[in-house]
Amino acid sequence: MASTSRRDFLRAAAGAAAGVALAKAPAYAQKRELTFLSWNHFVPASDEELRRQAEVFGKQAGVTVRVDTIAHLQLPAKWAAEAQSRSGHDIVHITGAAPWLYEKSLLDVSDFIDEMGKKYGGWYPFSQESAYTDAGWRGIPWFWISFPATYNEAHFRKAGLKTPKTWDELLRHGTILKKQGNPVGIPISHCADANTTFWSVLWSYGGKVVEADGKTPAINADQTAQVIEWYKELYRDAMEPEVLSWDDASNNRFILSGKGSWIHNPISPYNAAIARKMPIADDINHHTSPAGPGGTHSAPPIQTLGIWNFSKHADLAKEFLRFHFSKENFDQWIMASNAFNHPPLRDLADHPIWAKNPKFAMLPGEAEFAHPRGWPAKPNAAVSLIDVNYILPDMVAKAIAGMPTKRAMTWAEDQVKLAVQGKLETKGKS
């Protein structure tokens, strides 16, 4: 009841605003305007390139394309407001559970997905996991950010070690490297990287946090116990206590300081070393995220695009996205982001920026085993709550501080139960 009246009000307000706008319209015919909402990219040049493409497309099509960018934390509130008032931008940058939450407000983009999939050798598997709802494709995977292992070649050479293929091997190598004075580092603290690595390790050991239904806790299991034991040993034998206080930039500093030998992180430390002309850049290299008994898995950030079904320019929006997803433009956009934006389509990943640099060559392939958080469940609000409350790293930290593993898991299970109860929307609304 309340929501209907509010929606009506917003509609009326929007109508009134449009009326005012019309009244003020100059004599010549107004150009059609396509609008695109995105976040302020961490690499600003990426937004600049997107705006350039918008301008070129606009000139070709005889329309105006406006790209609005806002702080990434504000995006969820903006989606909500636009979906509720059924007005706003045409194309929106969405993440996480948004394709499910706004299933009924987002346009079915299956045709676009099919077309691009055929053109560029198919979408990576995570695409379907992050944008295909029961109603069909409600989002277009846009880009993702690889989360490989970053290591110091010199330290590994000195210890006579090859890069670890498995998490178990990392523990053994790390023990040797720590004795050499070059520990490894995985944050076990309140930071985003701590979550990302934990998901990766848990999946590699065959574990999961919630069942595929997205509601039943599955964390209190033998696989989790194995992971906690692994973390405890890694902490004791291969890491320093500092990992308990790390933030997202600490592991970057750790490897750039020359002390650390191995971290699990995007390629930012290497890029920073190159940009600041630090000699350590020569020693830093990357390798594929380690595997476990359950295979290799990774939980990188995944970004998606949606077109509102109330957009009056849906066809134009697809037309612009076709233009943006052309090989030439997408390549340009990847270049502008300095290889930060990884493509969700196989052939687009075949880009000189990765192919030419042997230290980057393996990065796009990491997409083969990437999943959205919560997998095998669909992304939902509970999963993001588990992440933002740092339940997973806290569980590990408790065990490291001396709490019996079983009890730490029970604690985490209670926390997961709190996250999944109540109104947990896994279906679309508005």
Add this chain to the structure above:
Amino acid sequence: MAVGQRALEAAGFARPGRLGRVRQWCEQEHVFGYGLILPALLLIVCLVAYPFGMAIYFSLSDYWVGSPGEFIGLENFRQIFRNEVFHRTVYNSFVFTSIAVVLKAVLGVWLAMLLFRTFRFKRLIRGAVLLPWVIPTALSTLAWWWMFDSLYSVVNWTGIRLGLIEAPGPNWLGMTSYAMAAVIAVNVWRGLPFFAIIVLAGLVSIPREYYEAAEVDGAGSWARFRHVTLPLLKPVLAVVILFSTIFTFADFNIVQVLTRGGPVNSTHLFATLAYQTGLVGGNLGQGAAISLFLFPMLAAVVFLQLRYIRRE
């Protein structure tokens, strides 16, 4: 007023025009008085009362970011009470506030006594003491965060060089008790000038004669402090402690910048937990419920202290 009007008319003045009548109406005491209060009242209604009402409404509903919720009564509060992280937050808040306020009060009085003396560059130093209070908290806390950094801690480096602590030194923000100590230390550092300056103002207002009389009676410096300074400072101290308790209880910046509530929620305060749950996690209903816990506790503090001040 009416009498004045009649008198004016009797004296041959014409009735004022429309503008004049409006002006007359405005100048009535009950209209003019409320008119003066109105802007402030509007501000309070828009920026305090409305958000407060919304917070109460949110806390009783199942409201997620982008998903208006239904009324669910006290369910959010029930869930919070069941949550171990919330229990920990309540405990943290009391530990944090009580230790920080006591330290600030003791050190604040001490600092004020020192500043009260006459010494060279008195004005300059009195001004400089205010700096921690003036610098934006988020900025100064970043500096502290860097000092407590696990890899580059200046605190540990200095301590080790001076032989006060053994290498490699404590992991300030990674161990529960050290992290709490770090957060309290920064809060005390930041809040101290507020105490010192206001207590200093209180000291200045104590008449010299009392001290002279006490000295004549043979009171030493400790006795003068106990029997003259402290009793006369009491009202000022009570007000400062009241304010400081409120600020400290509701602190957000310091914890958010230094630890984000970690390690393992051992430094979470109401404000940081509410932020994490409501704004970052999107569960606005529960976030609002957590932040509302501040209200009864602070109301109790205010009530007790104000009663004490009035009795004084």
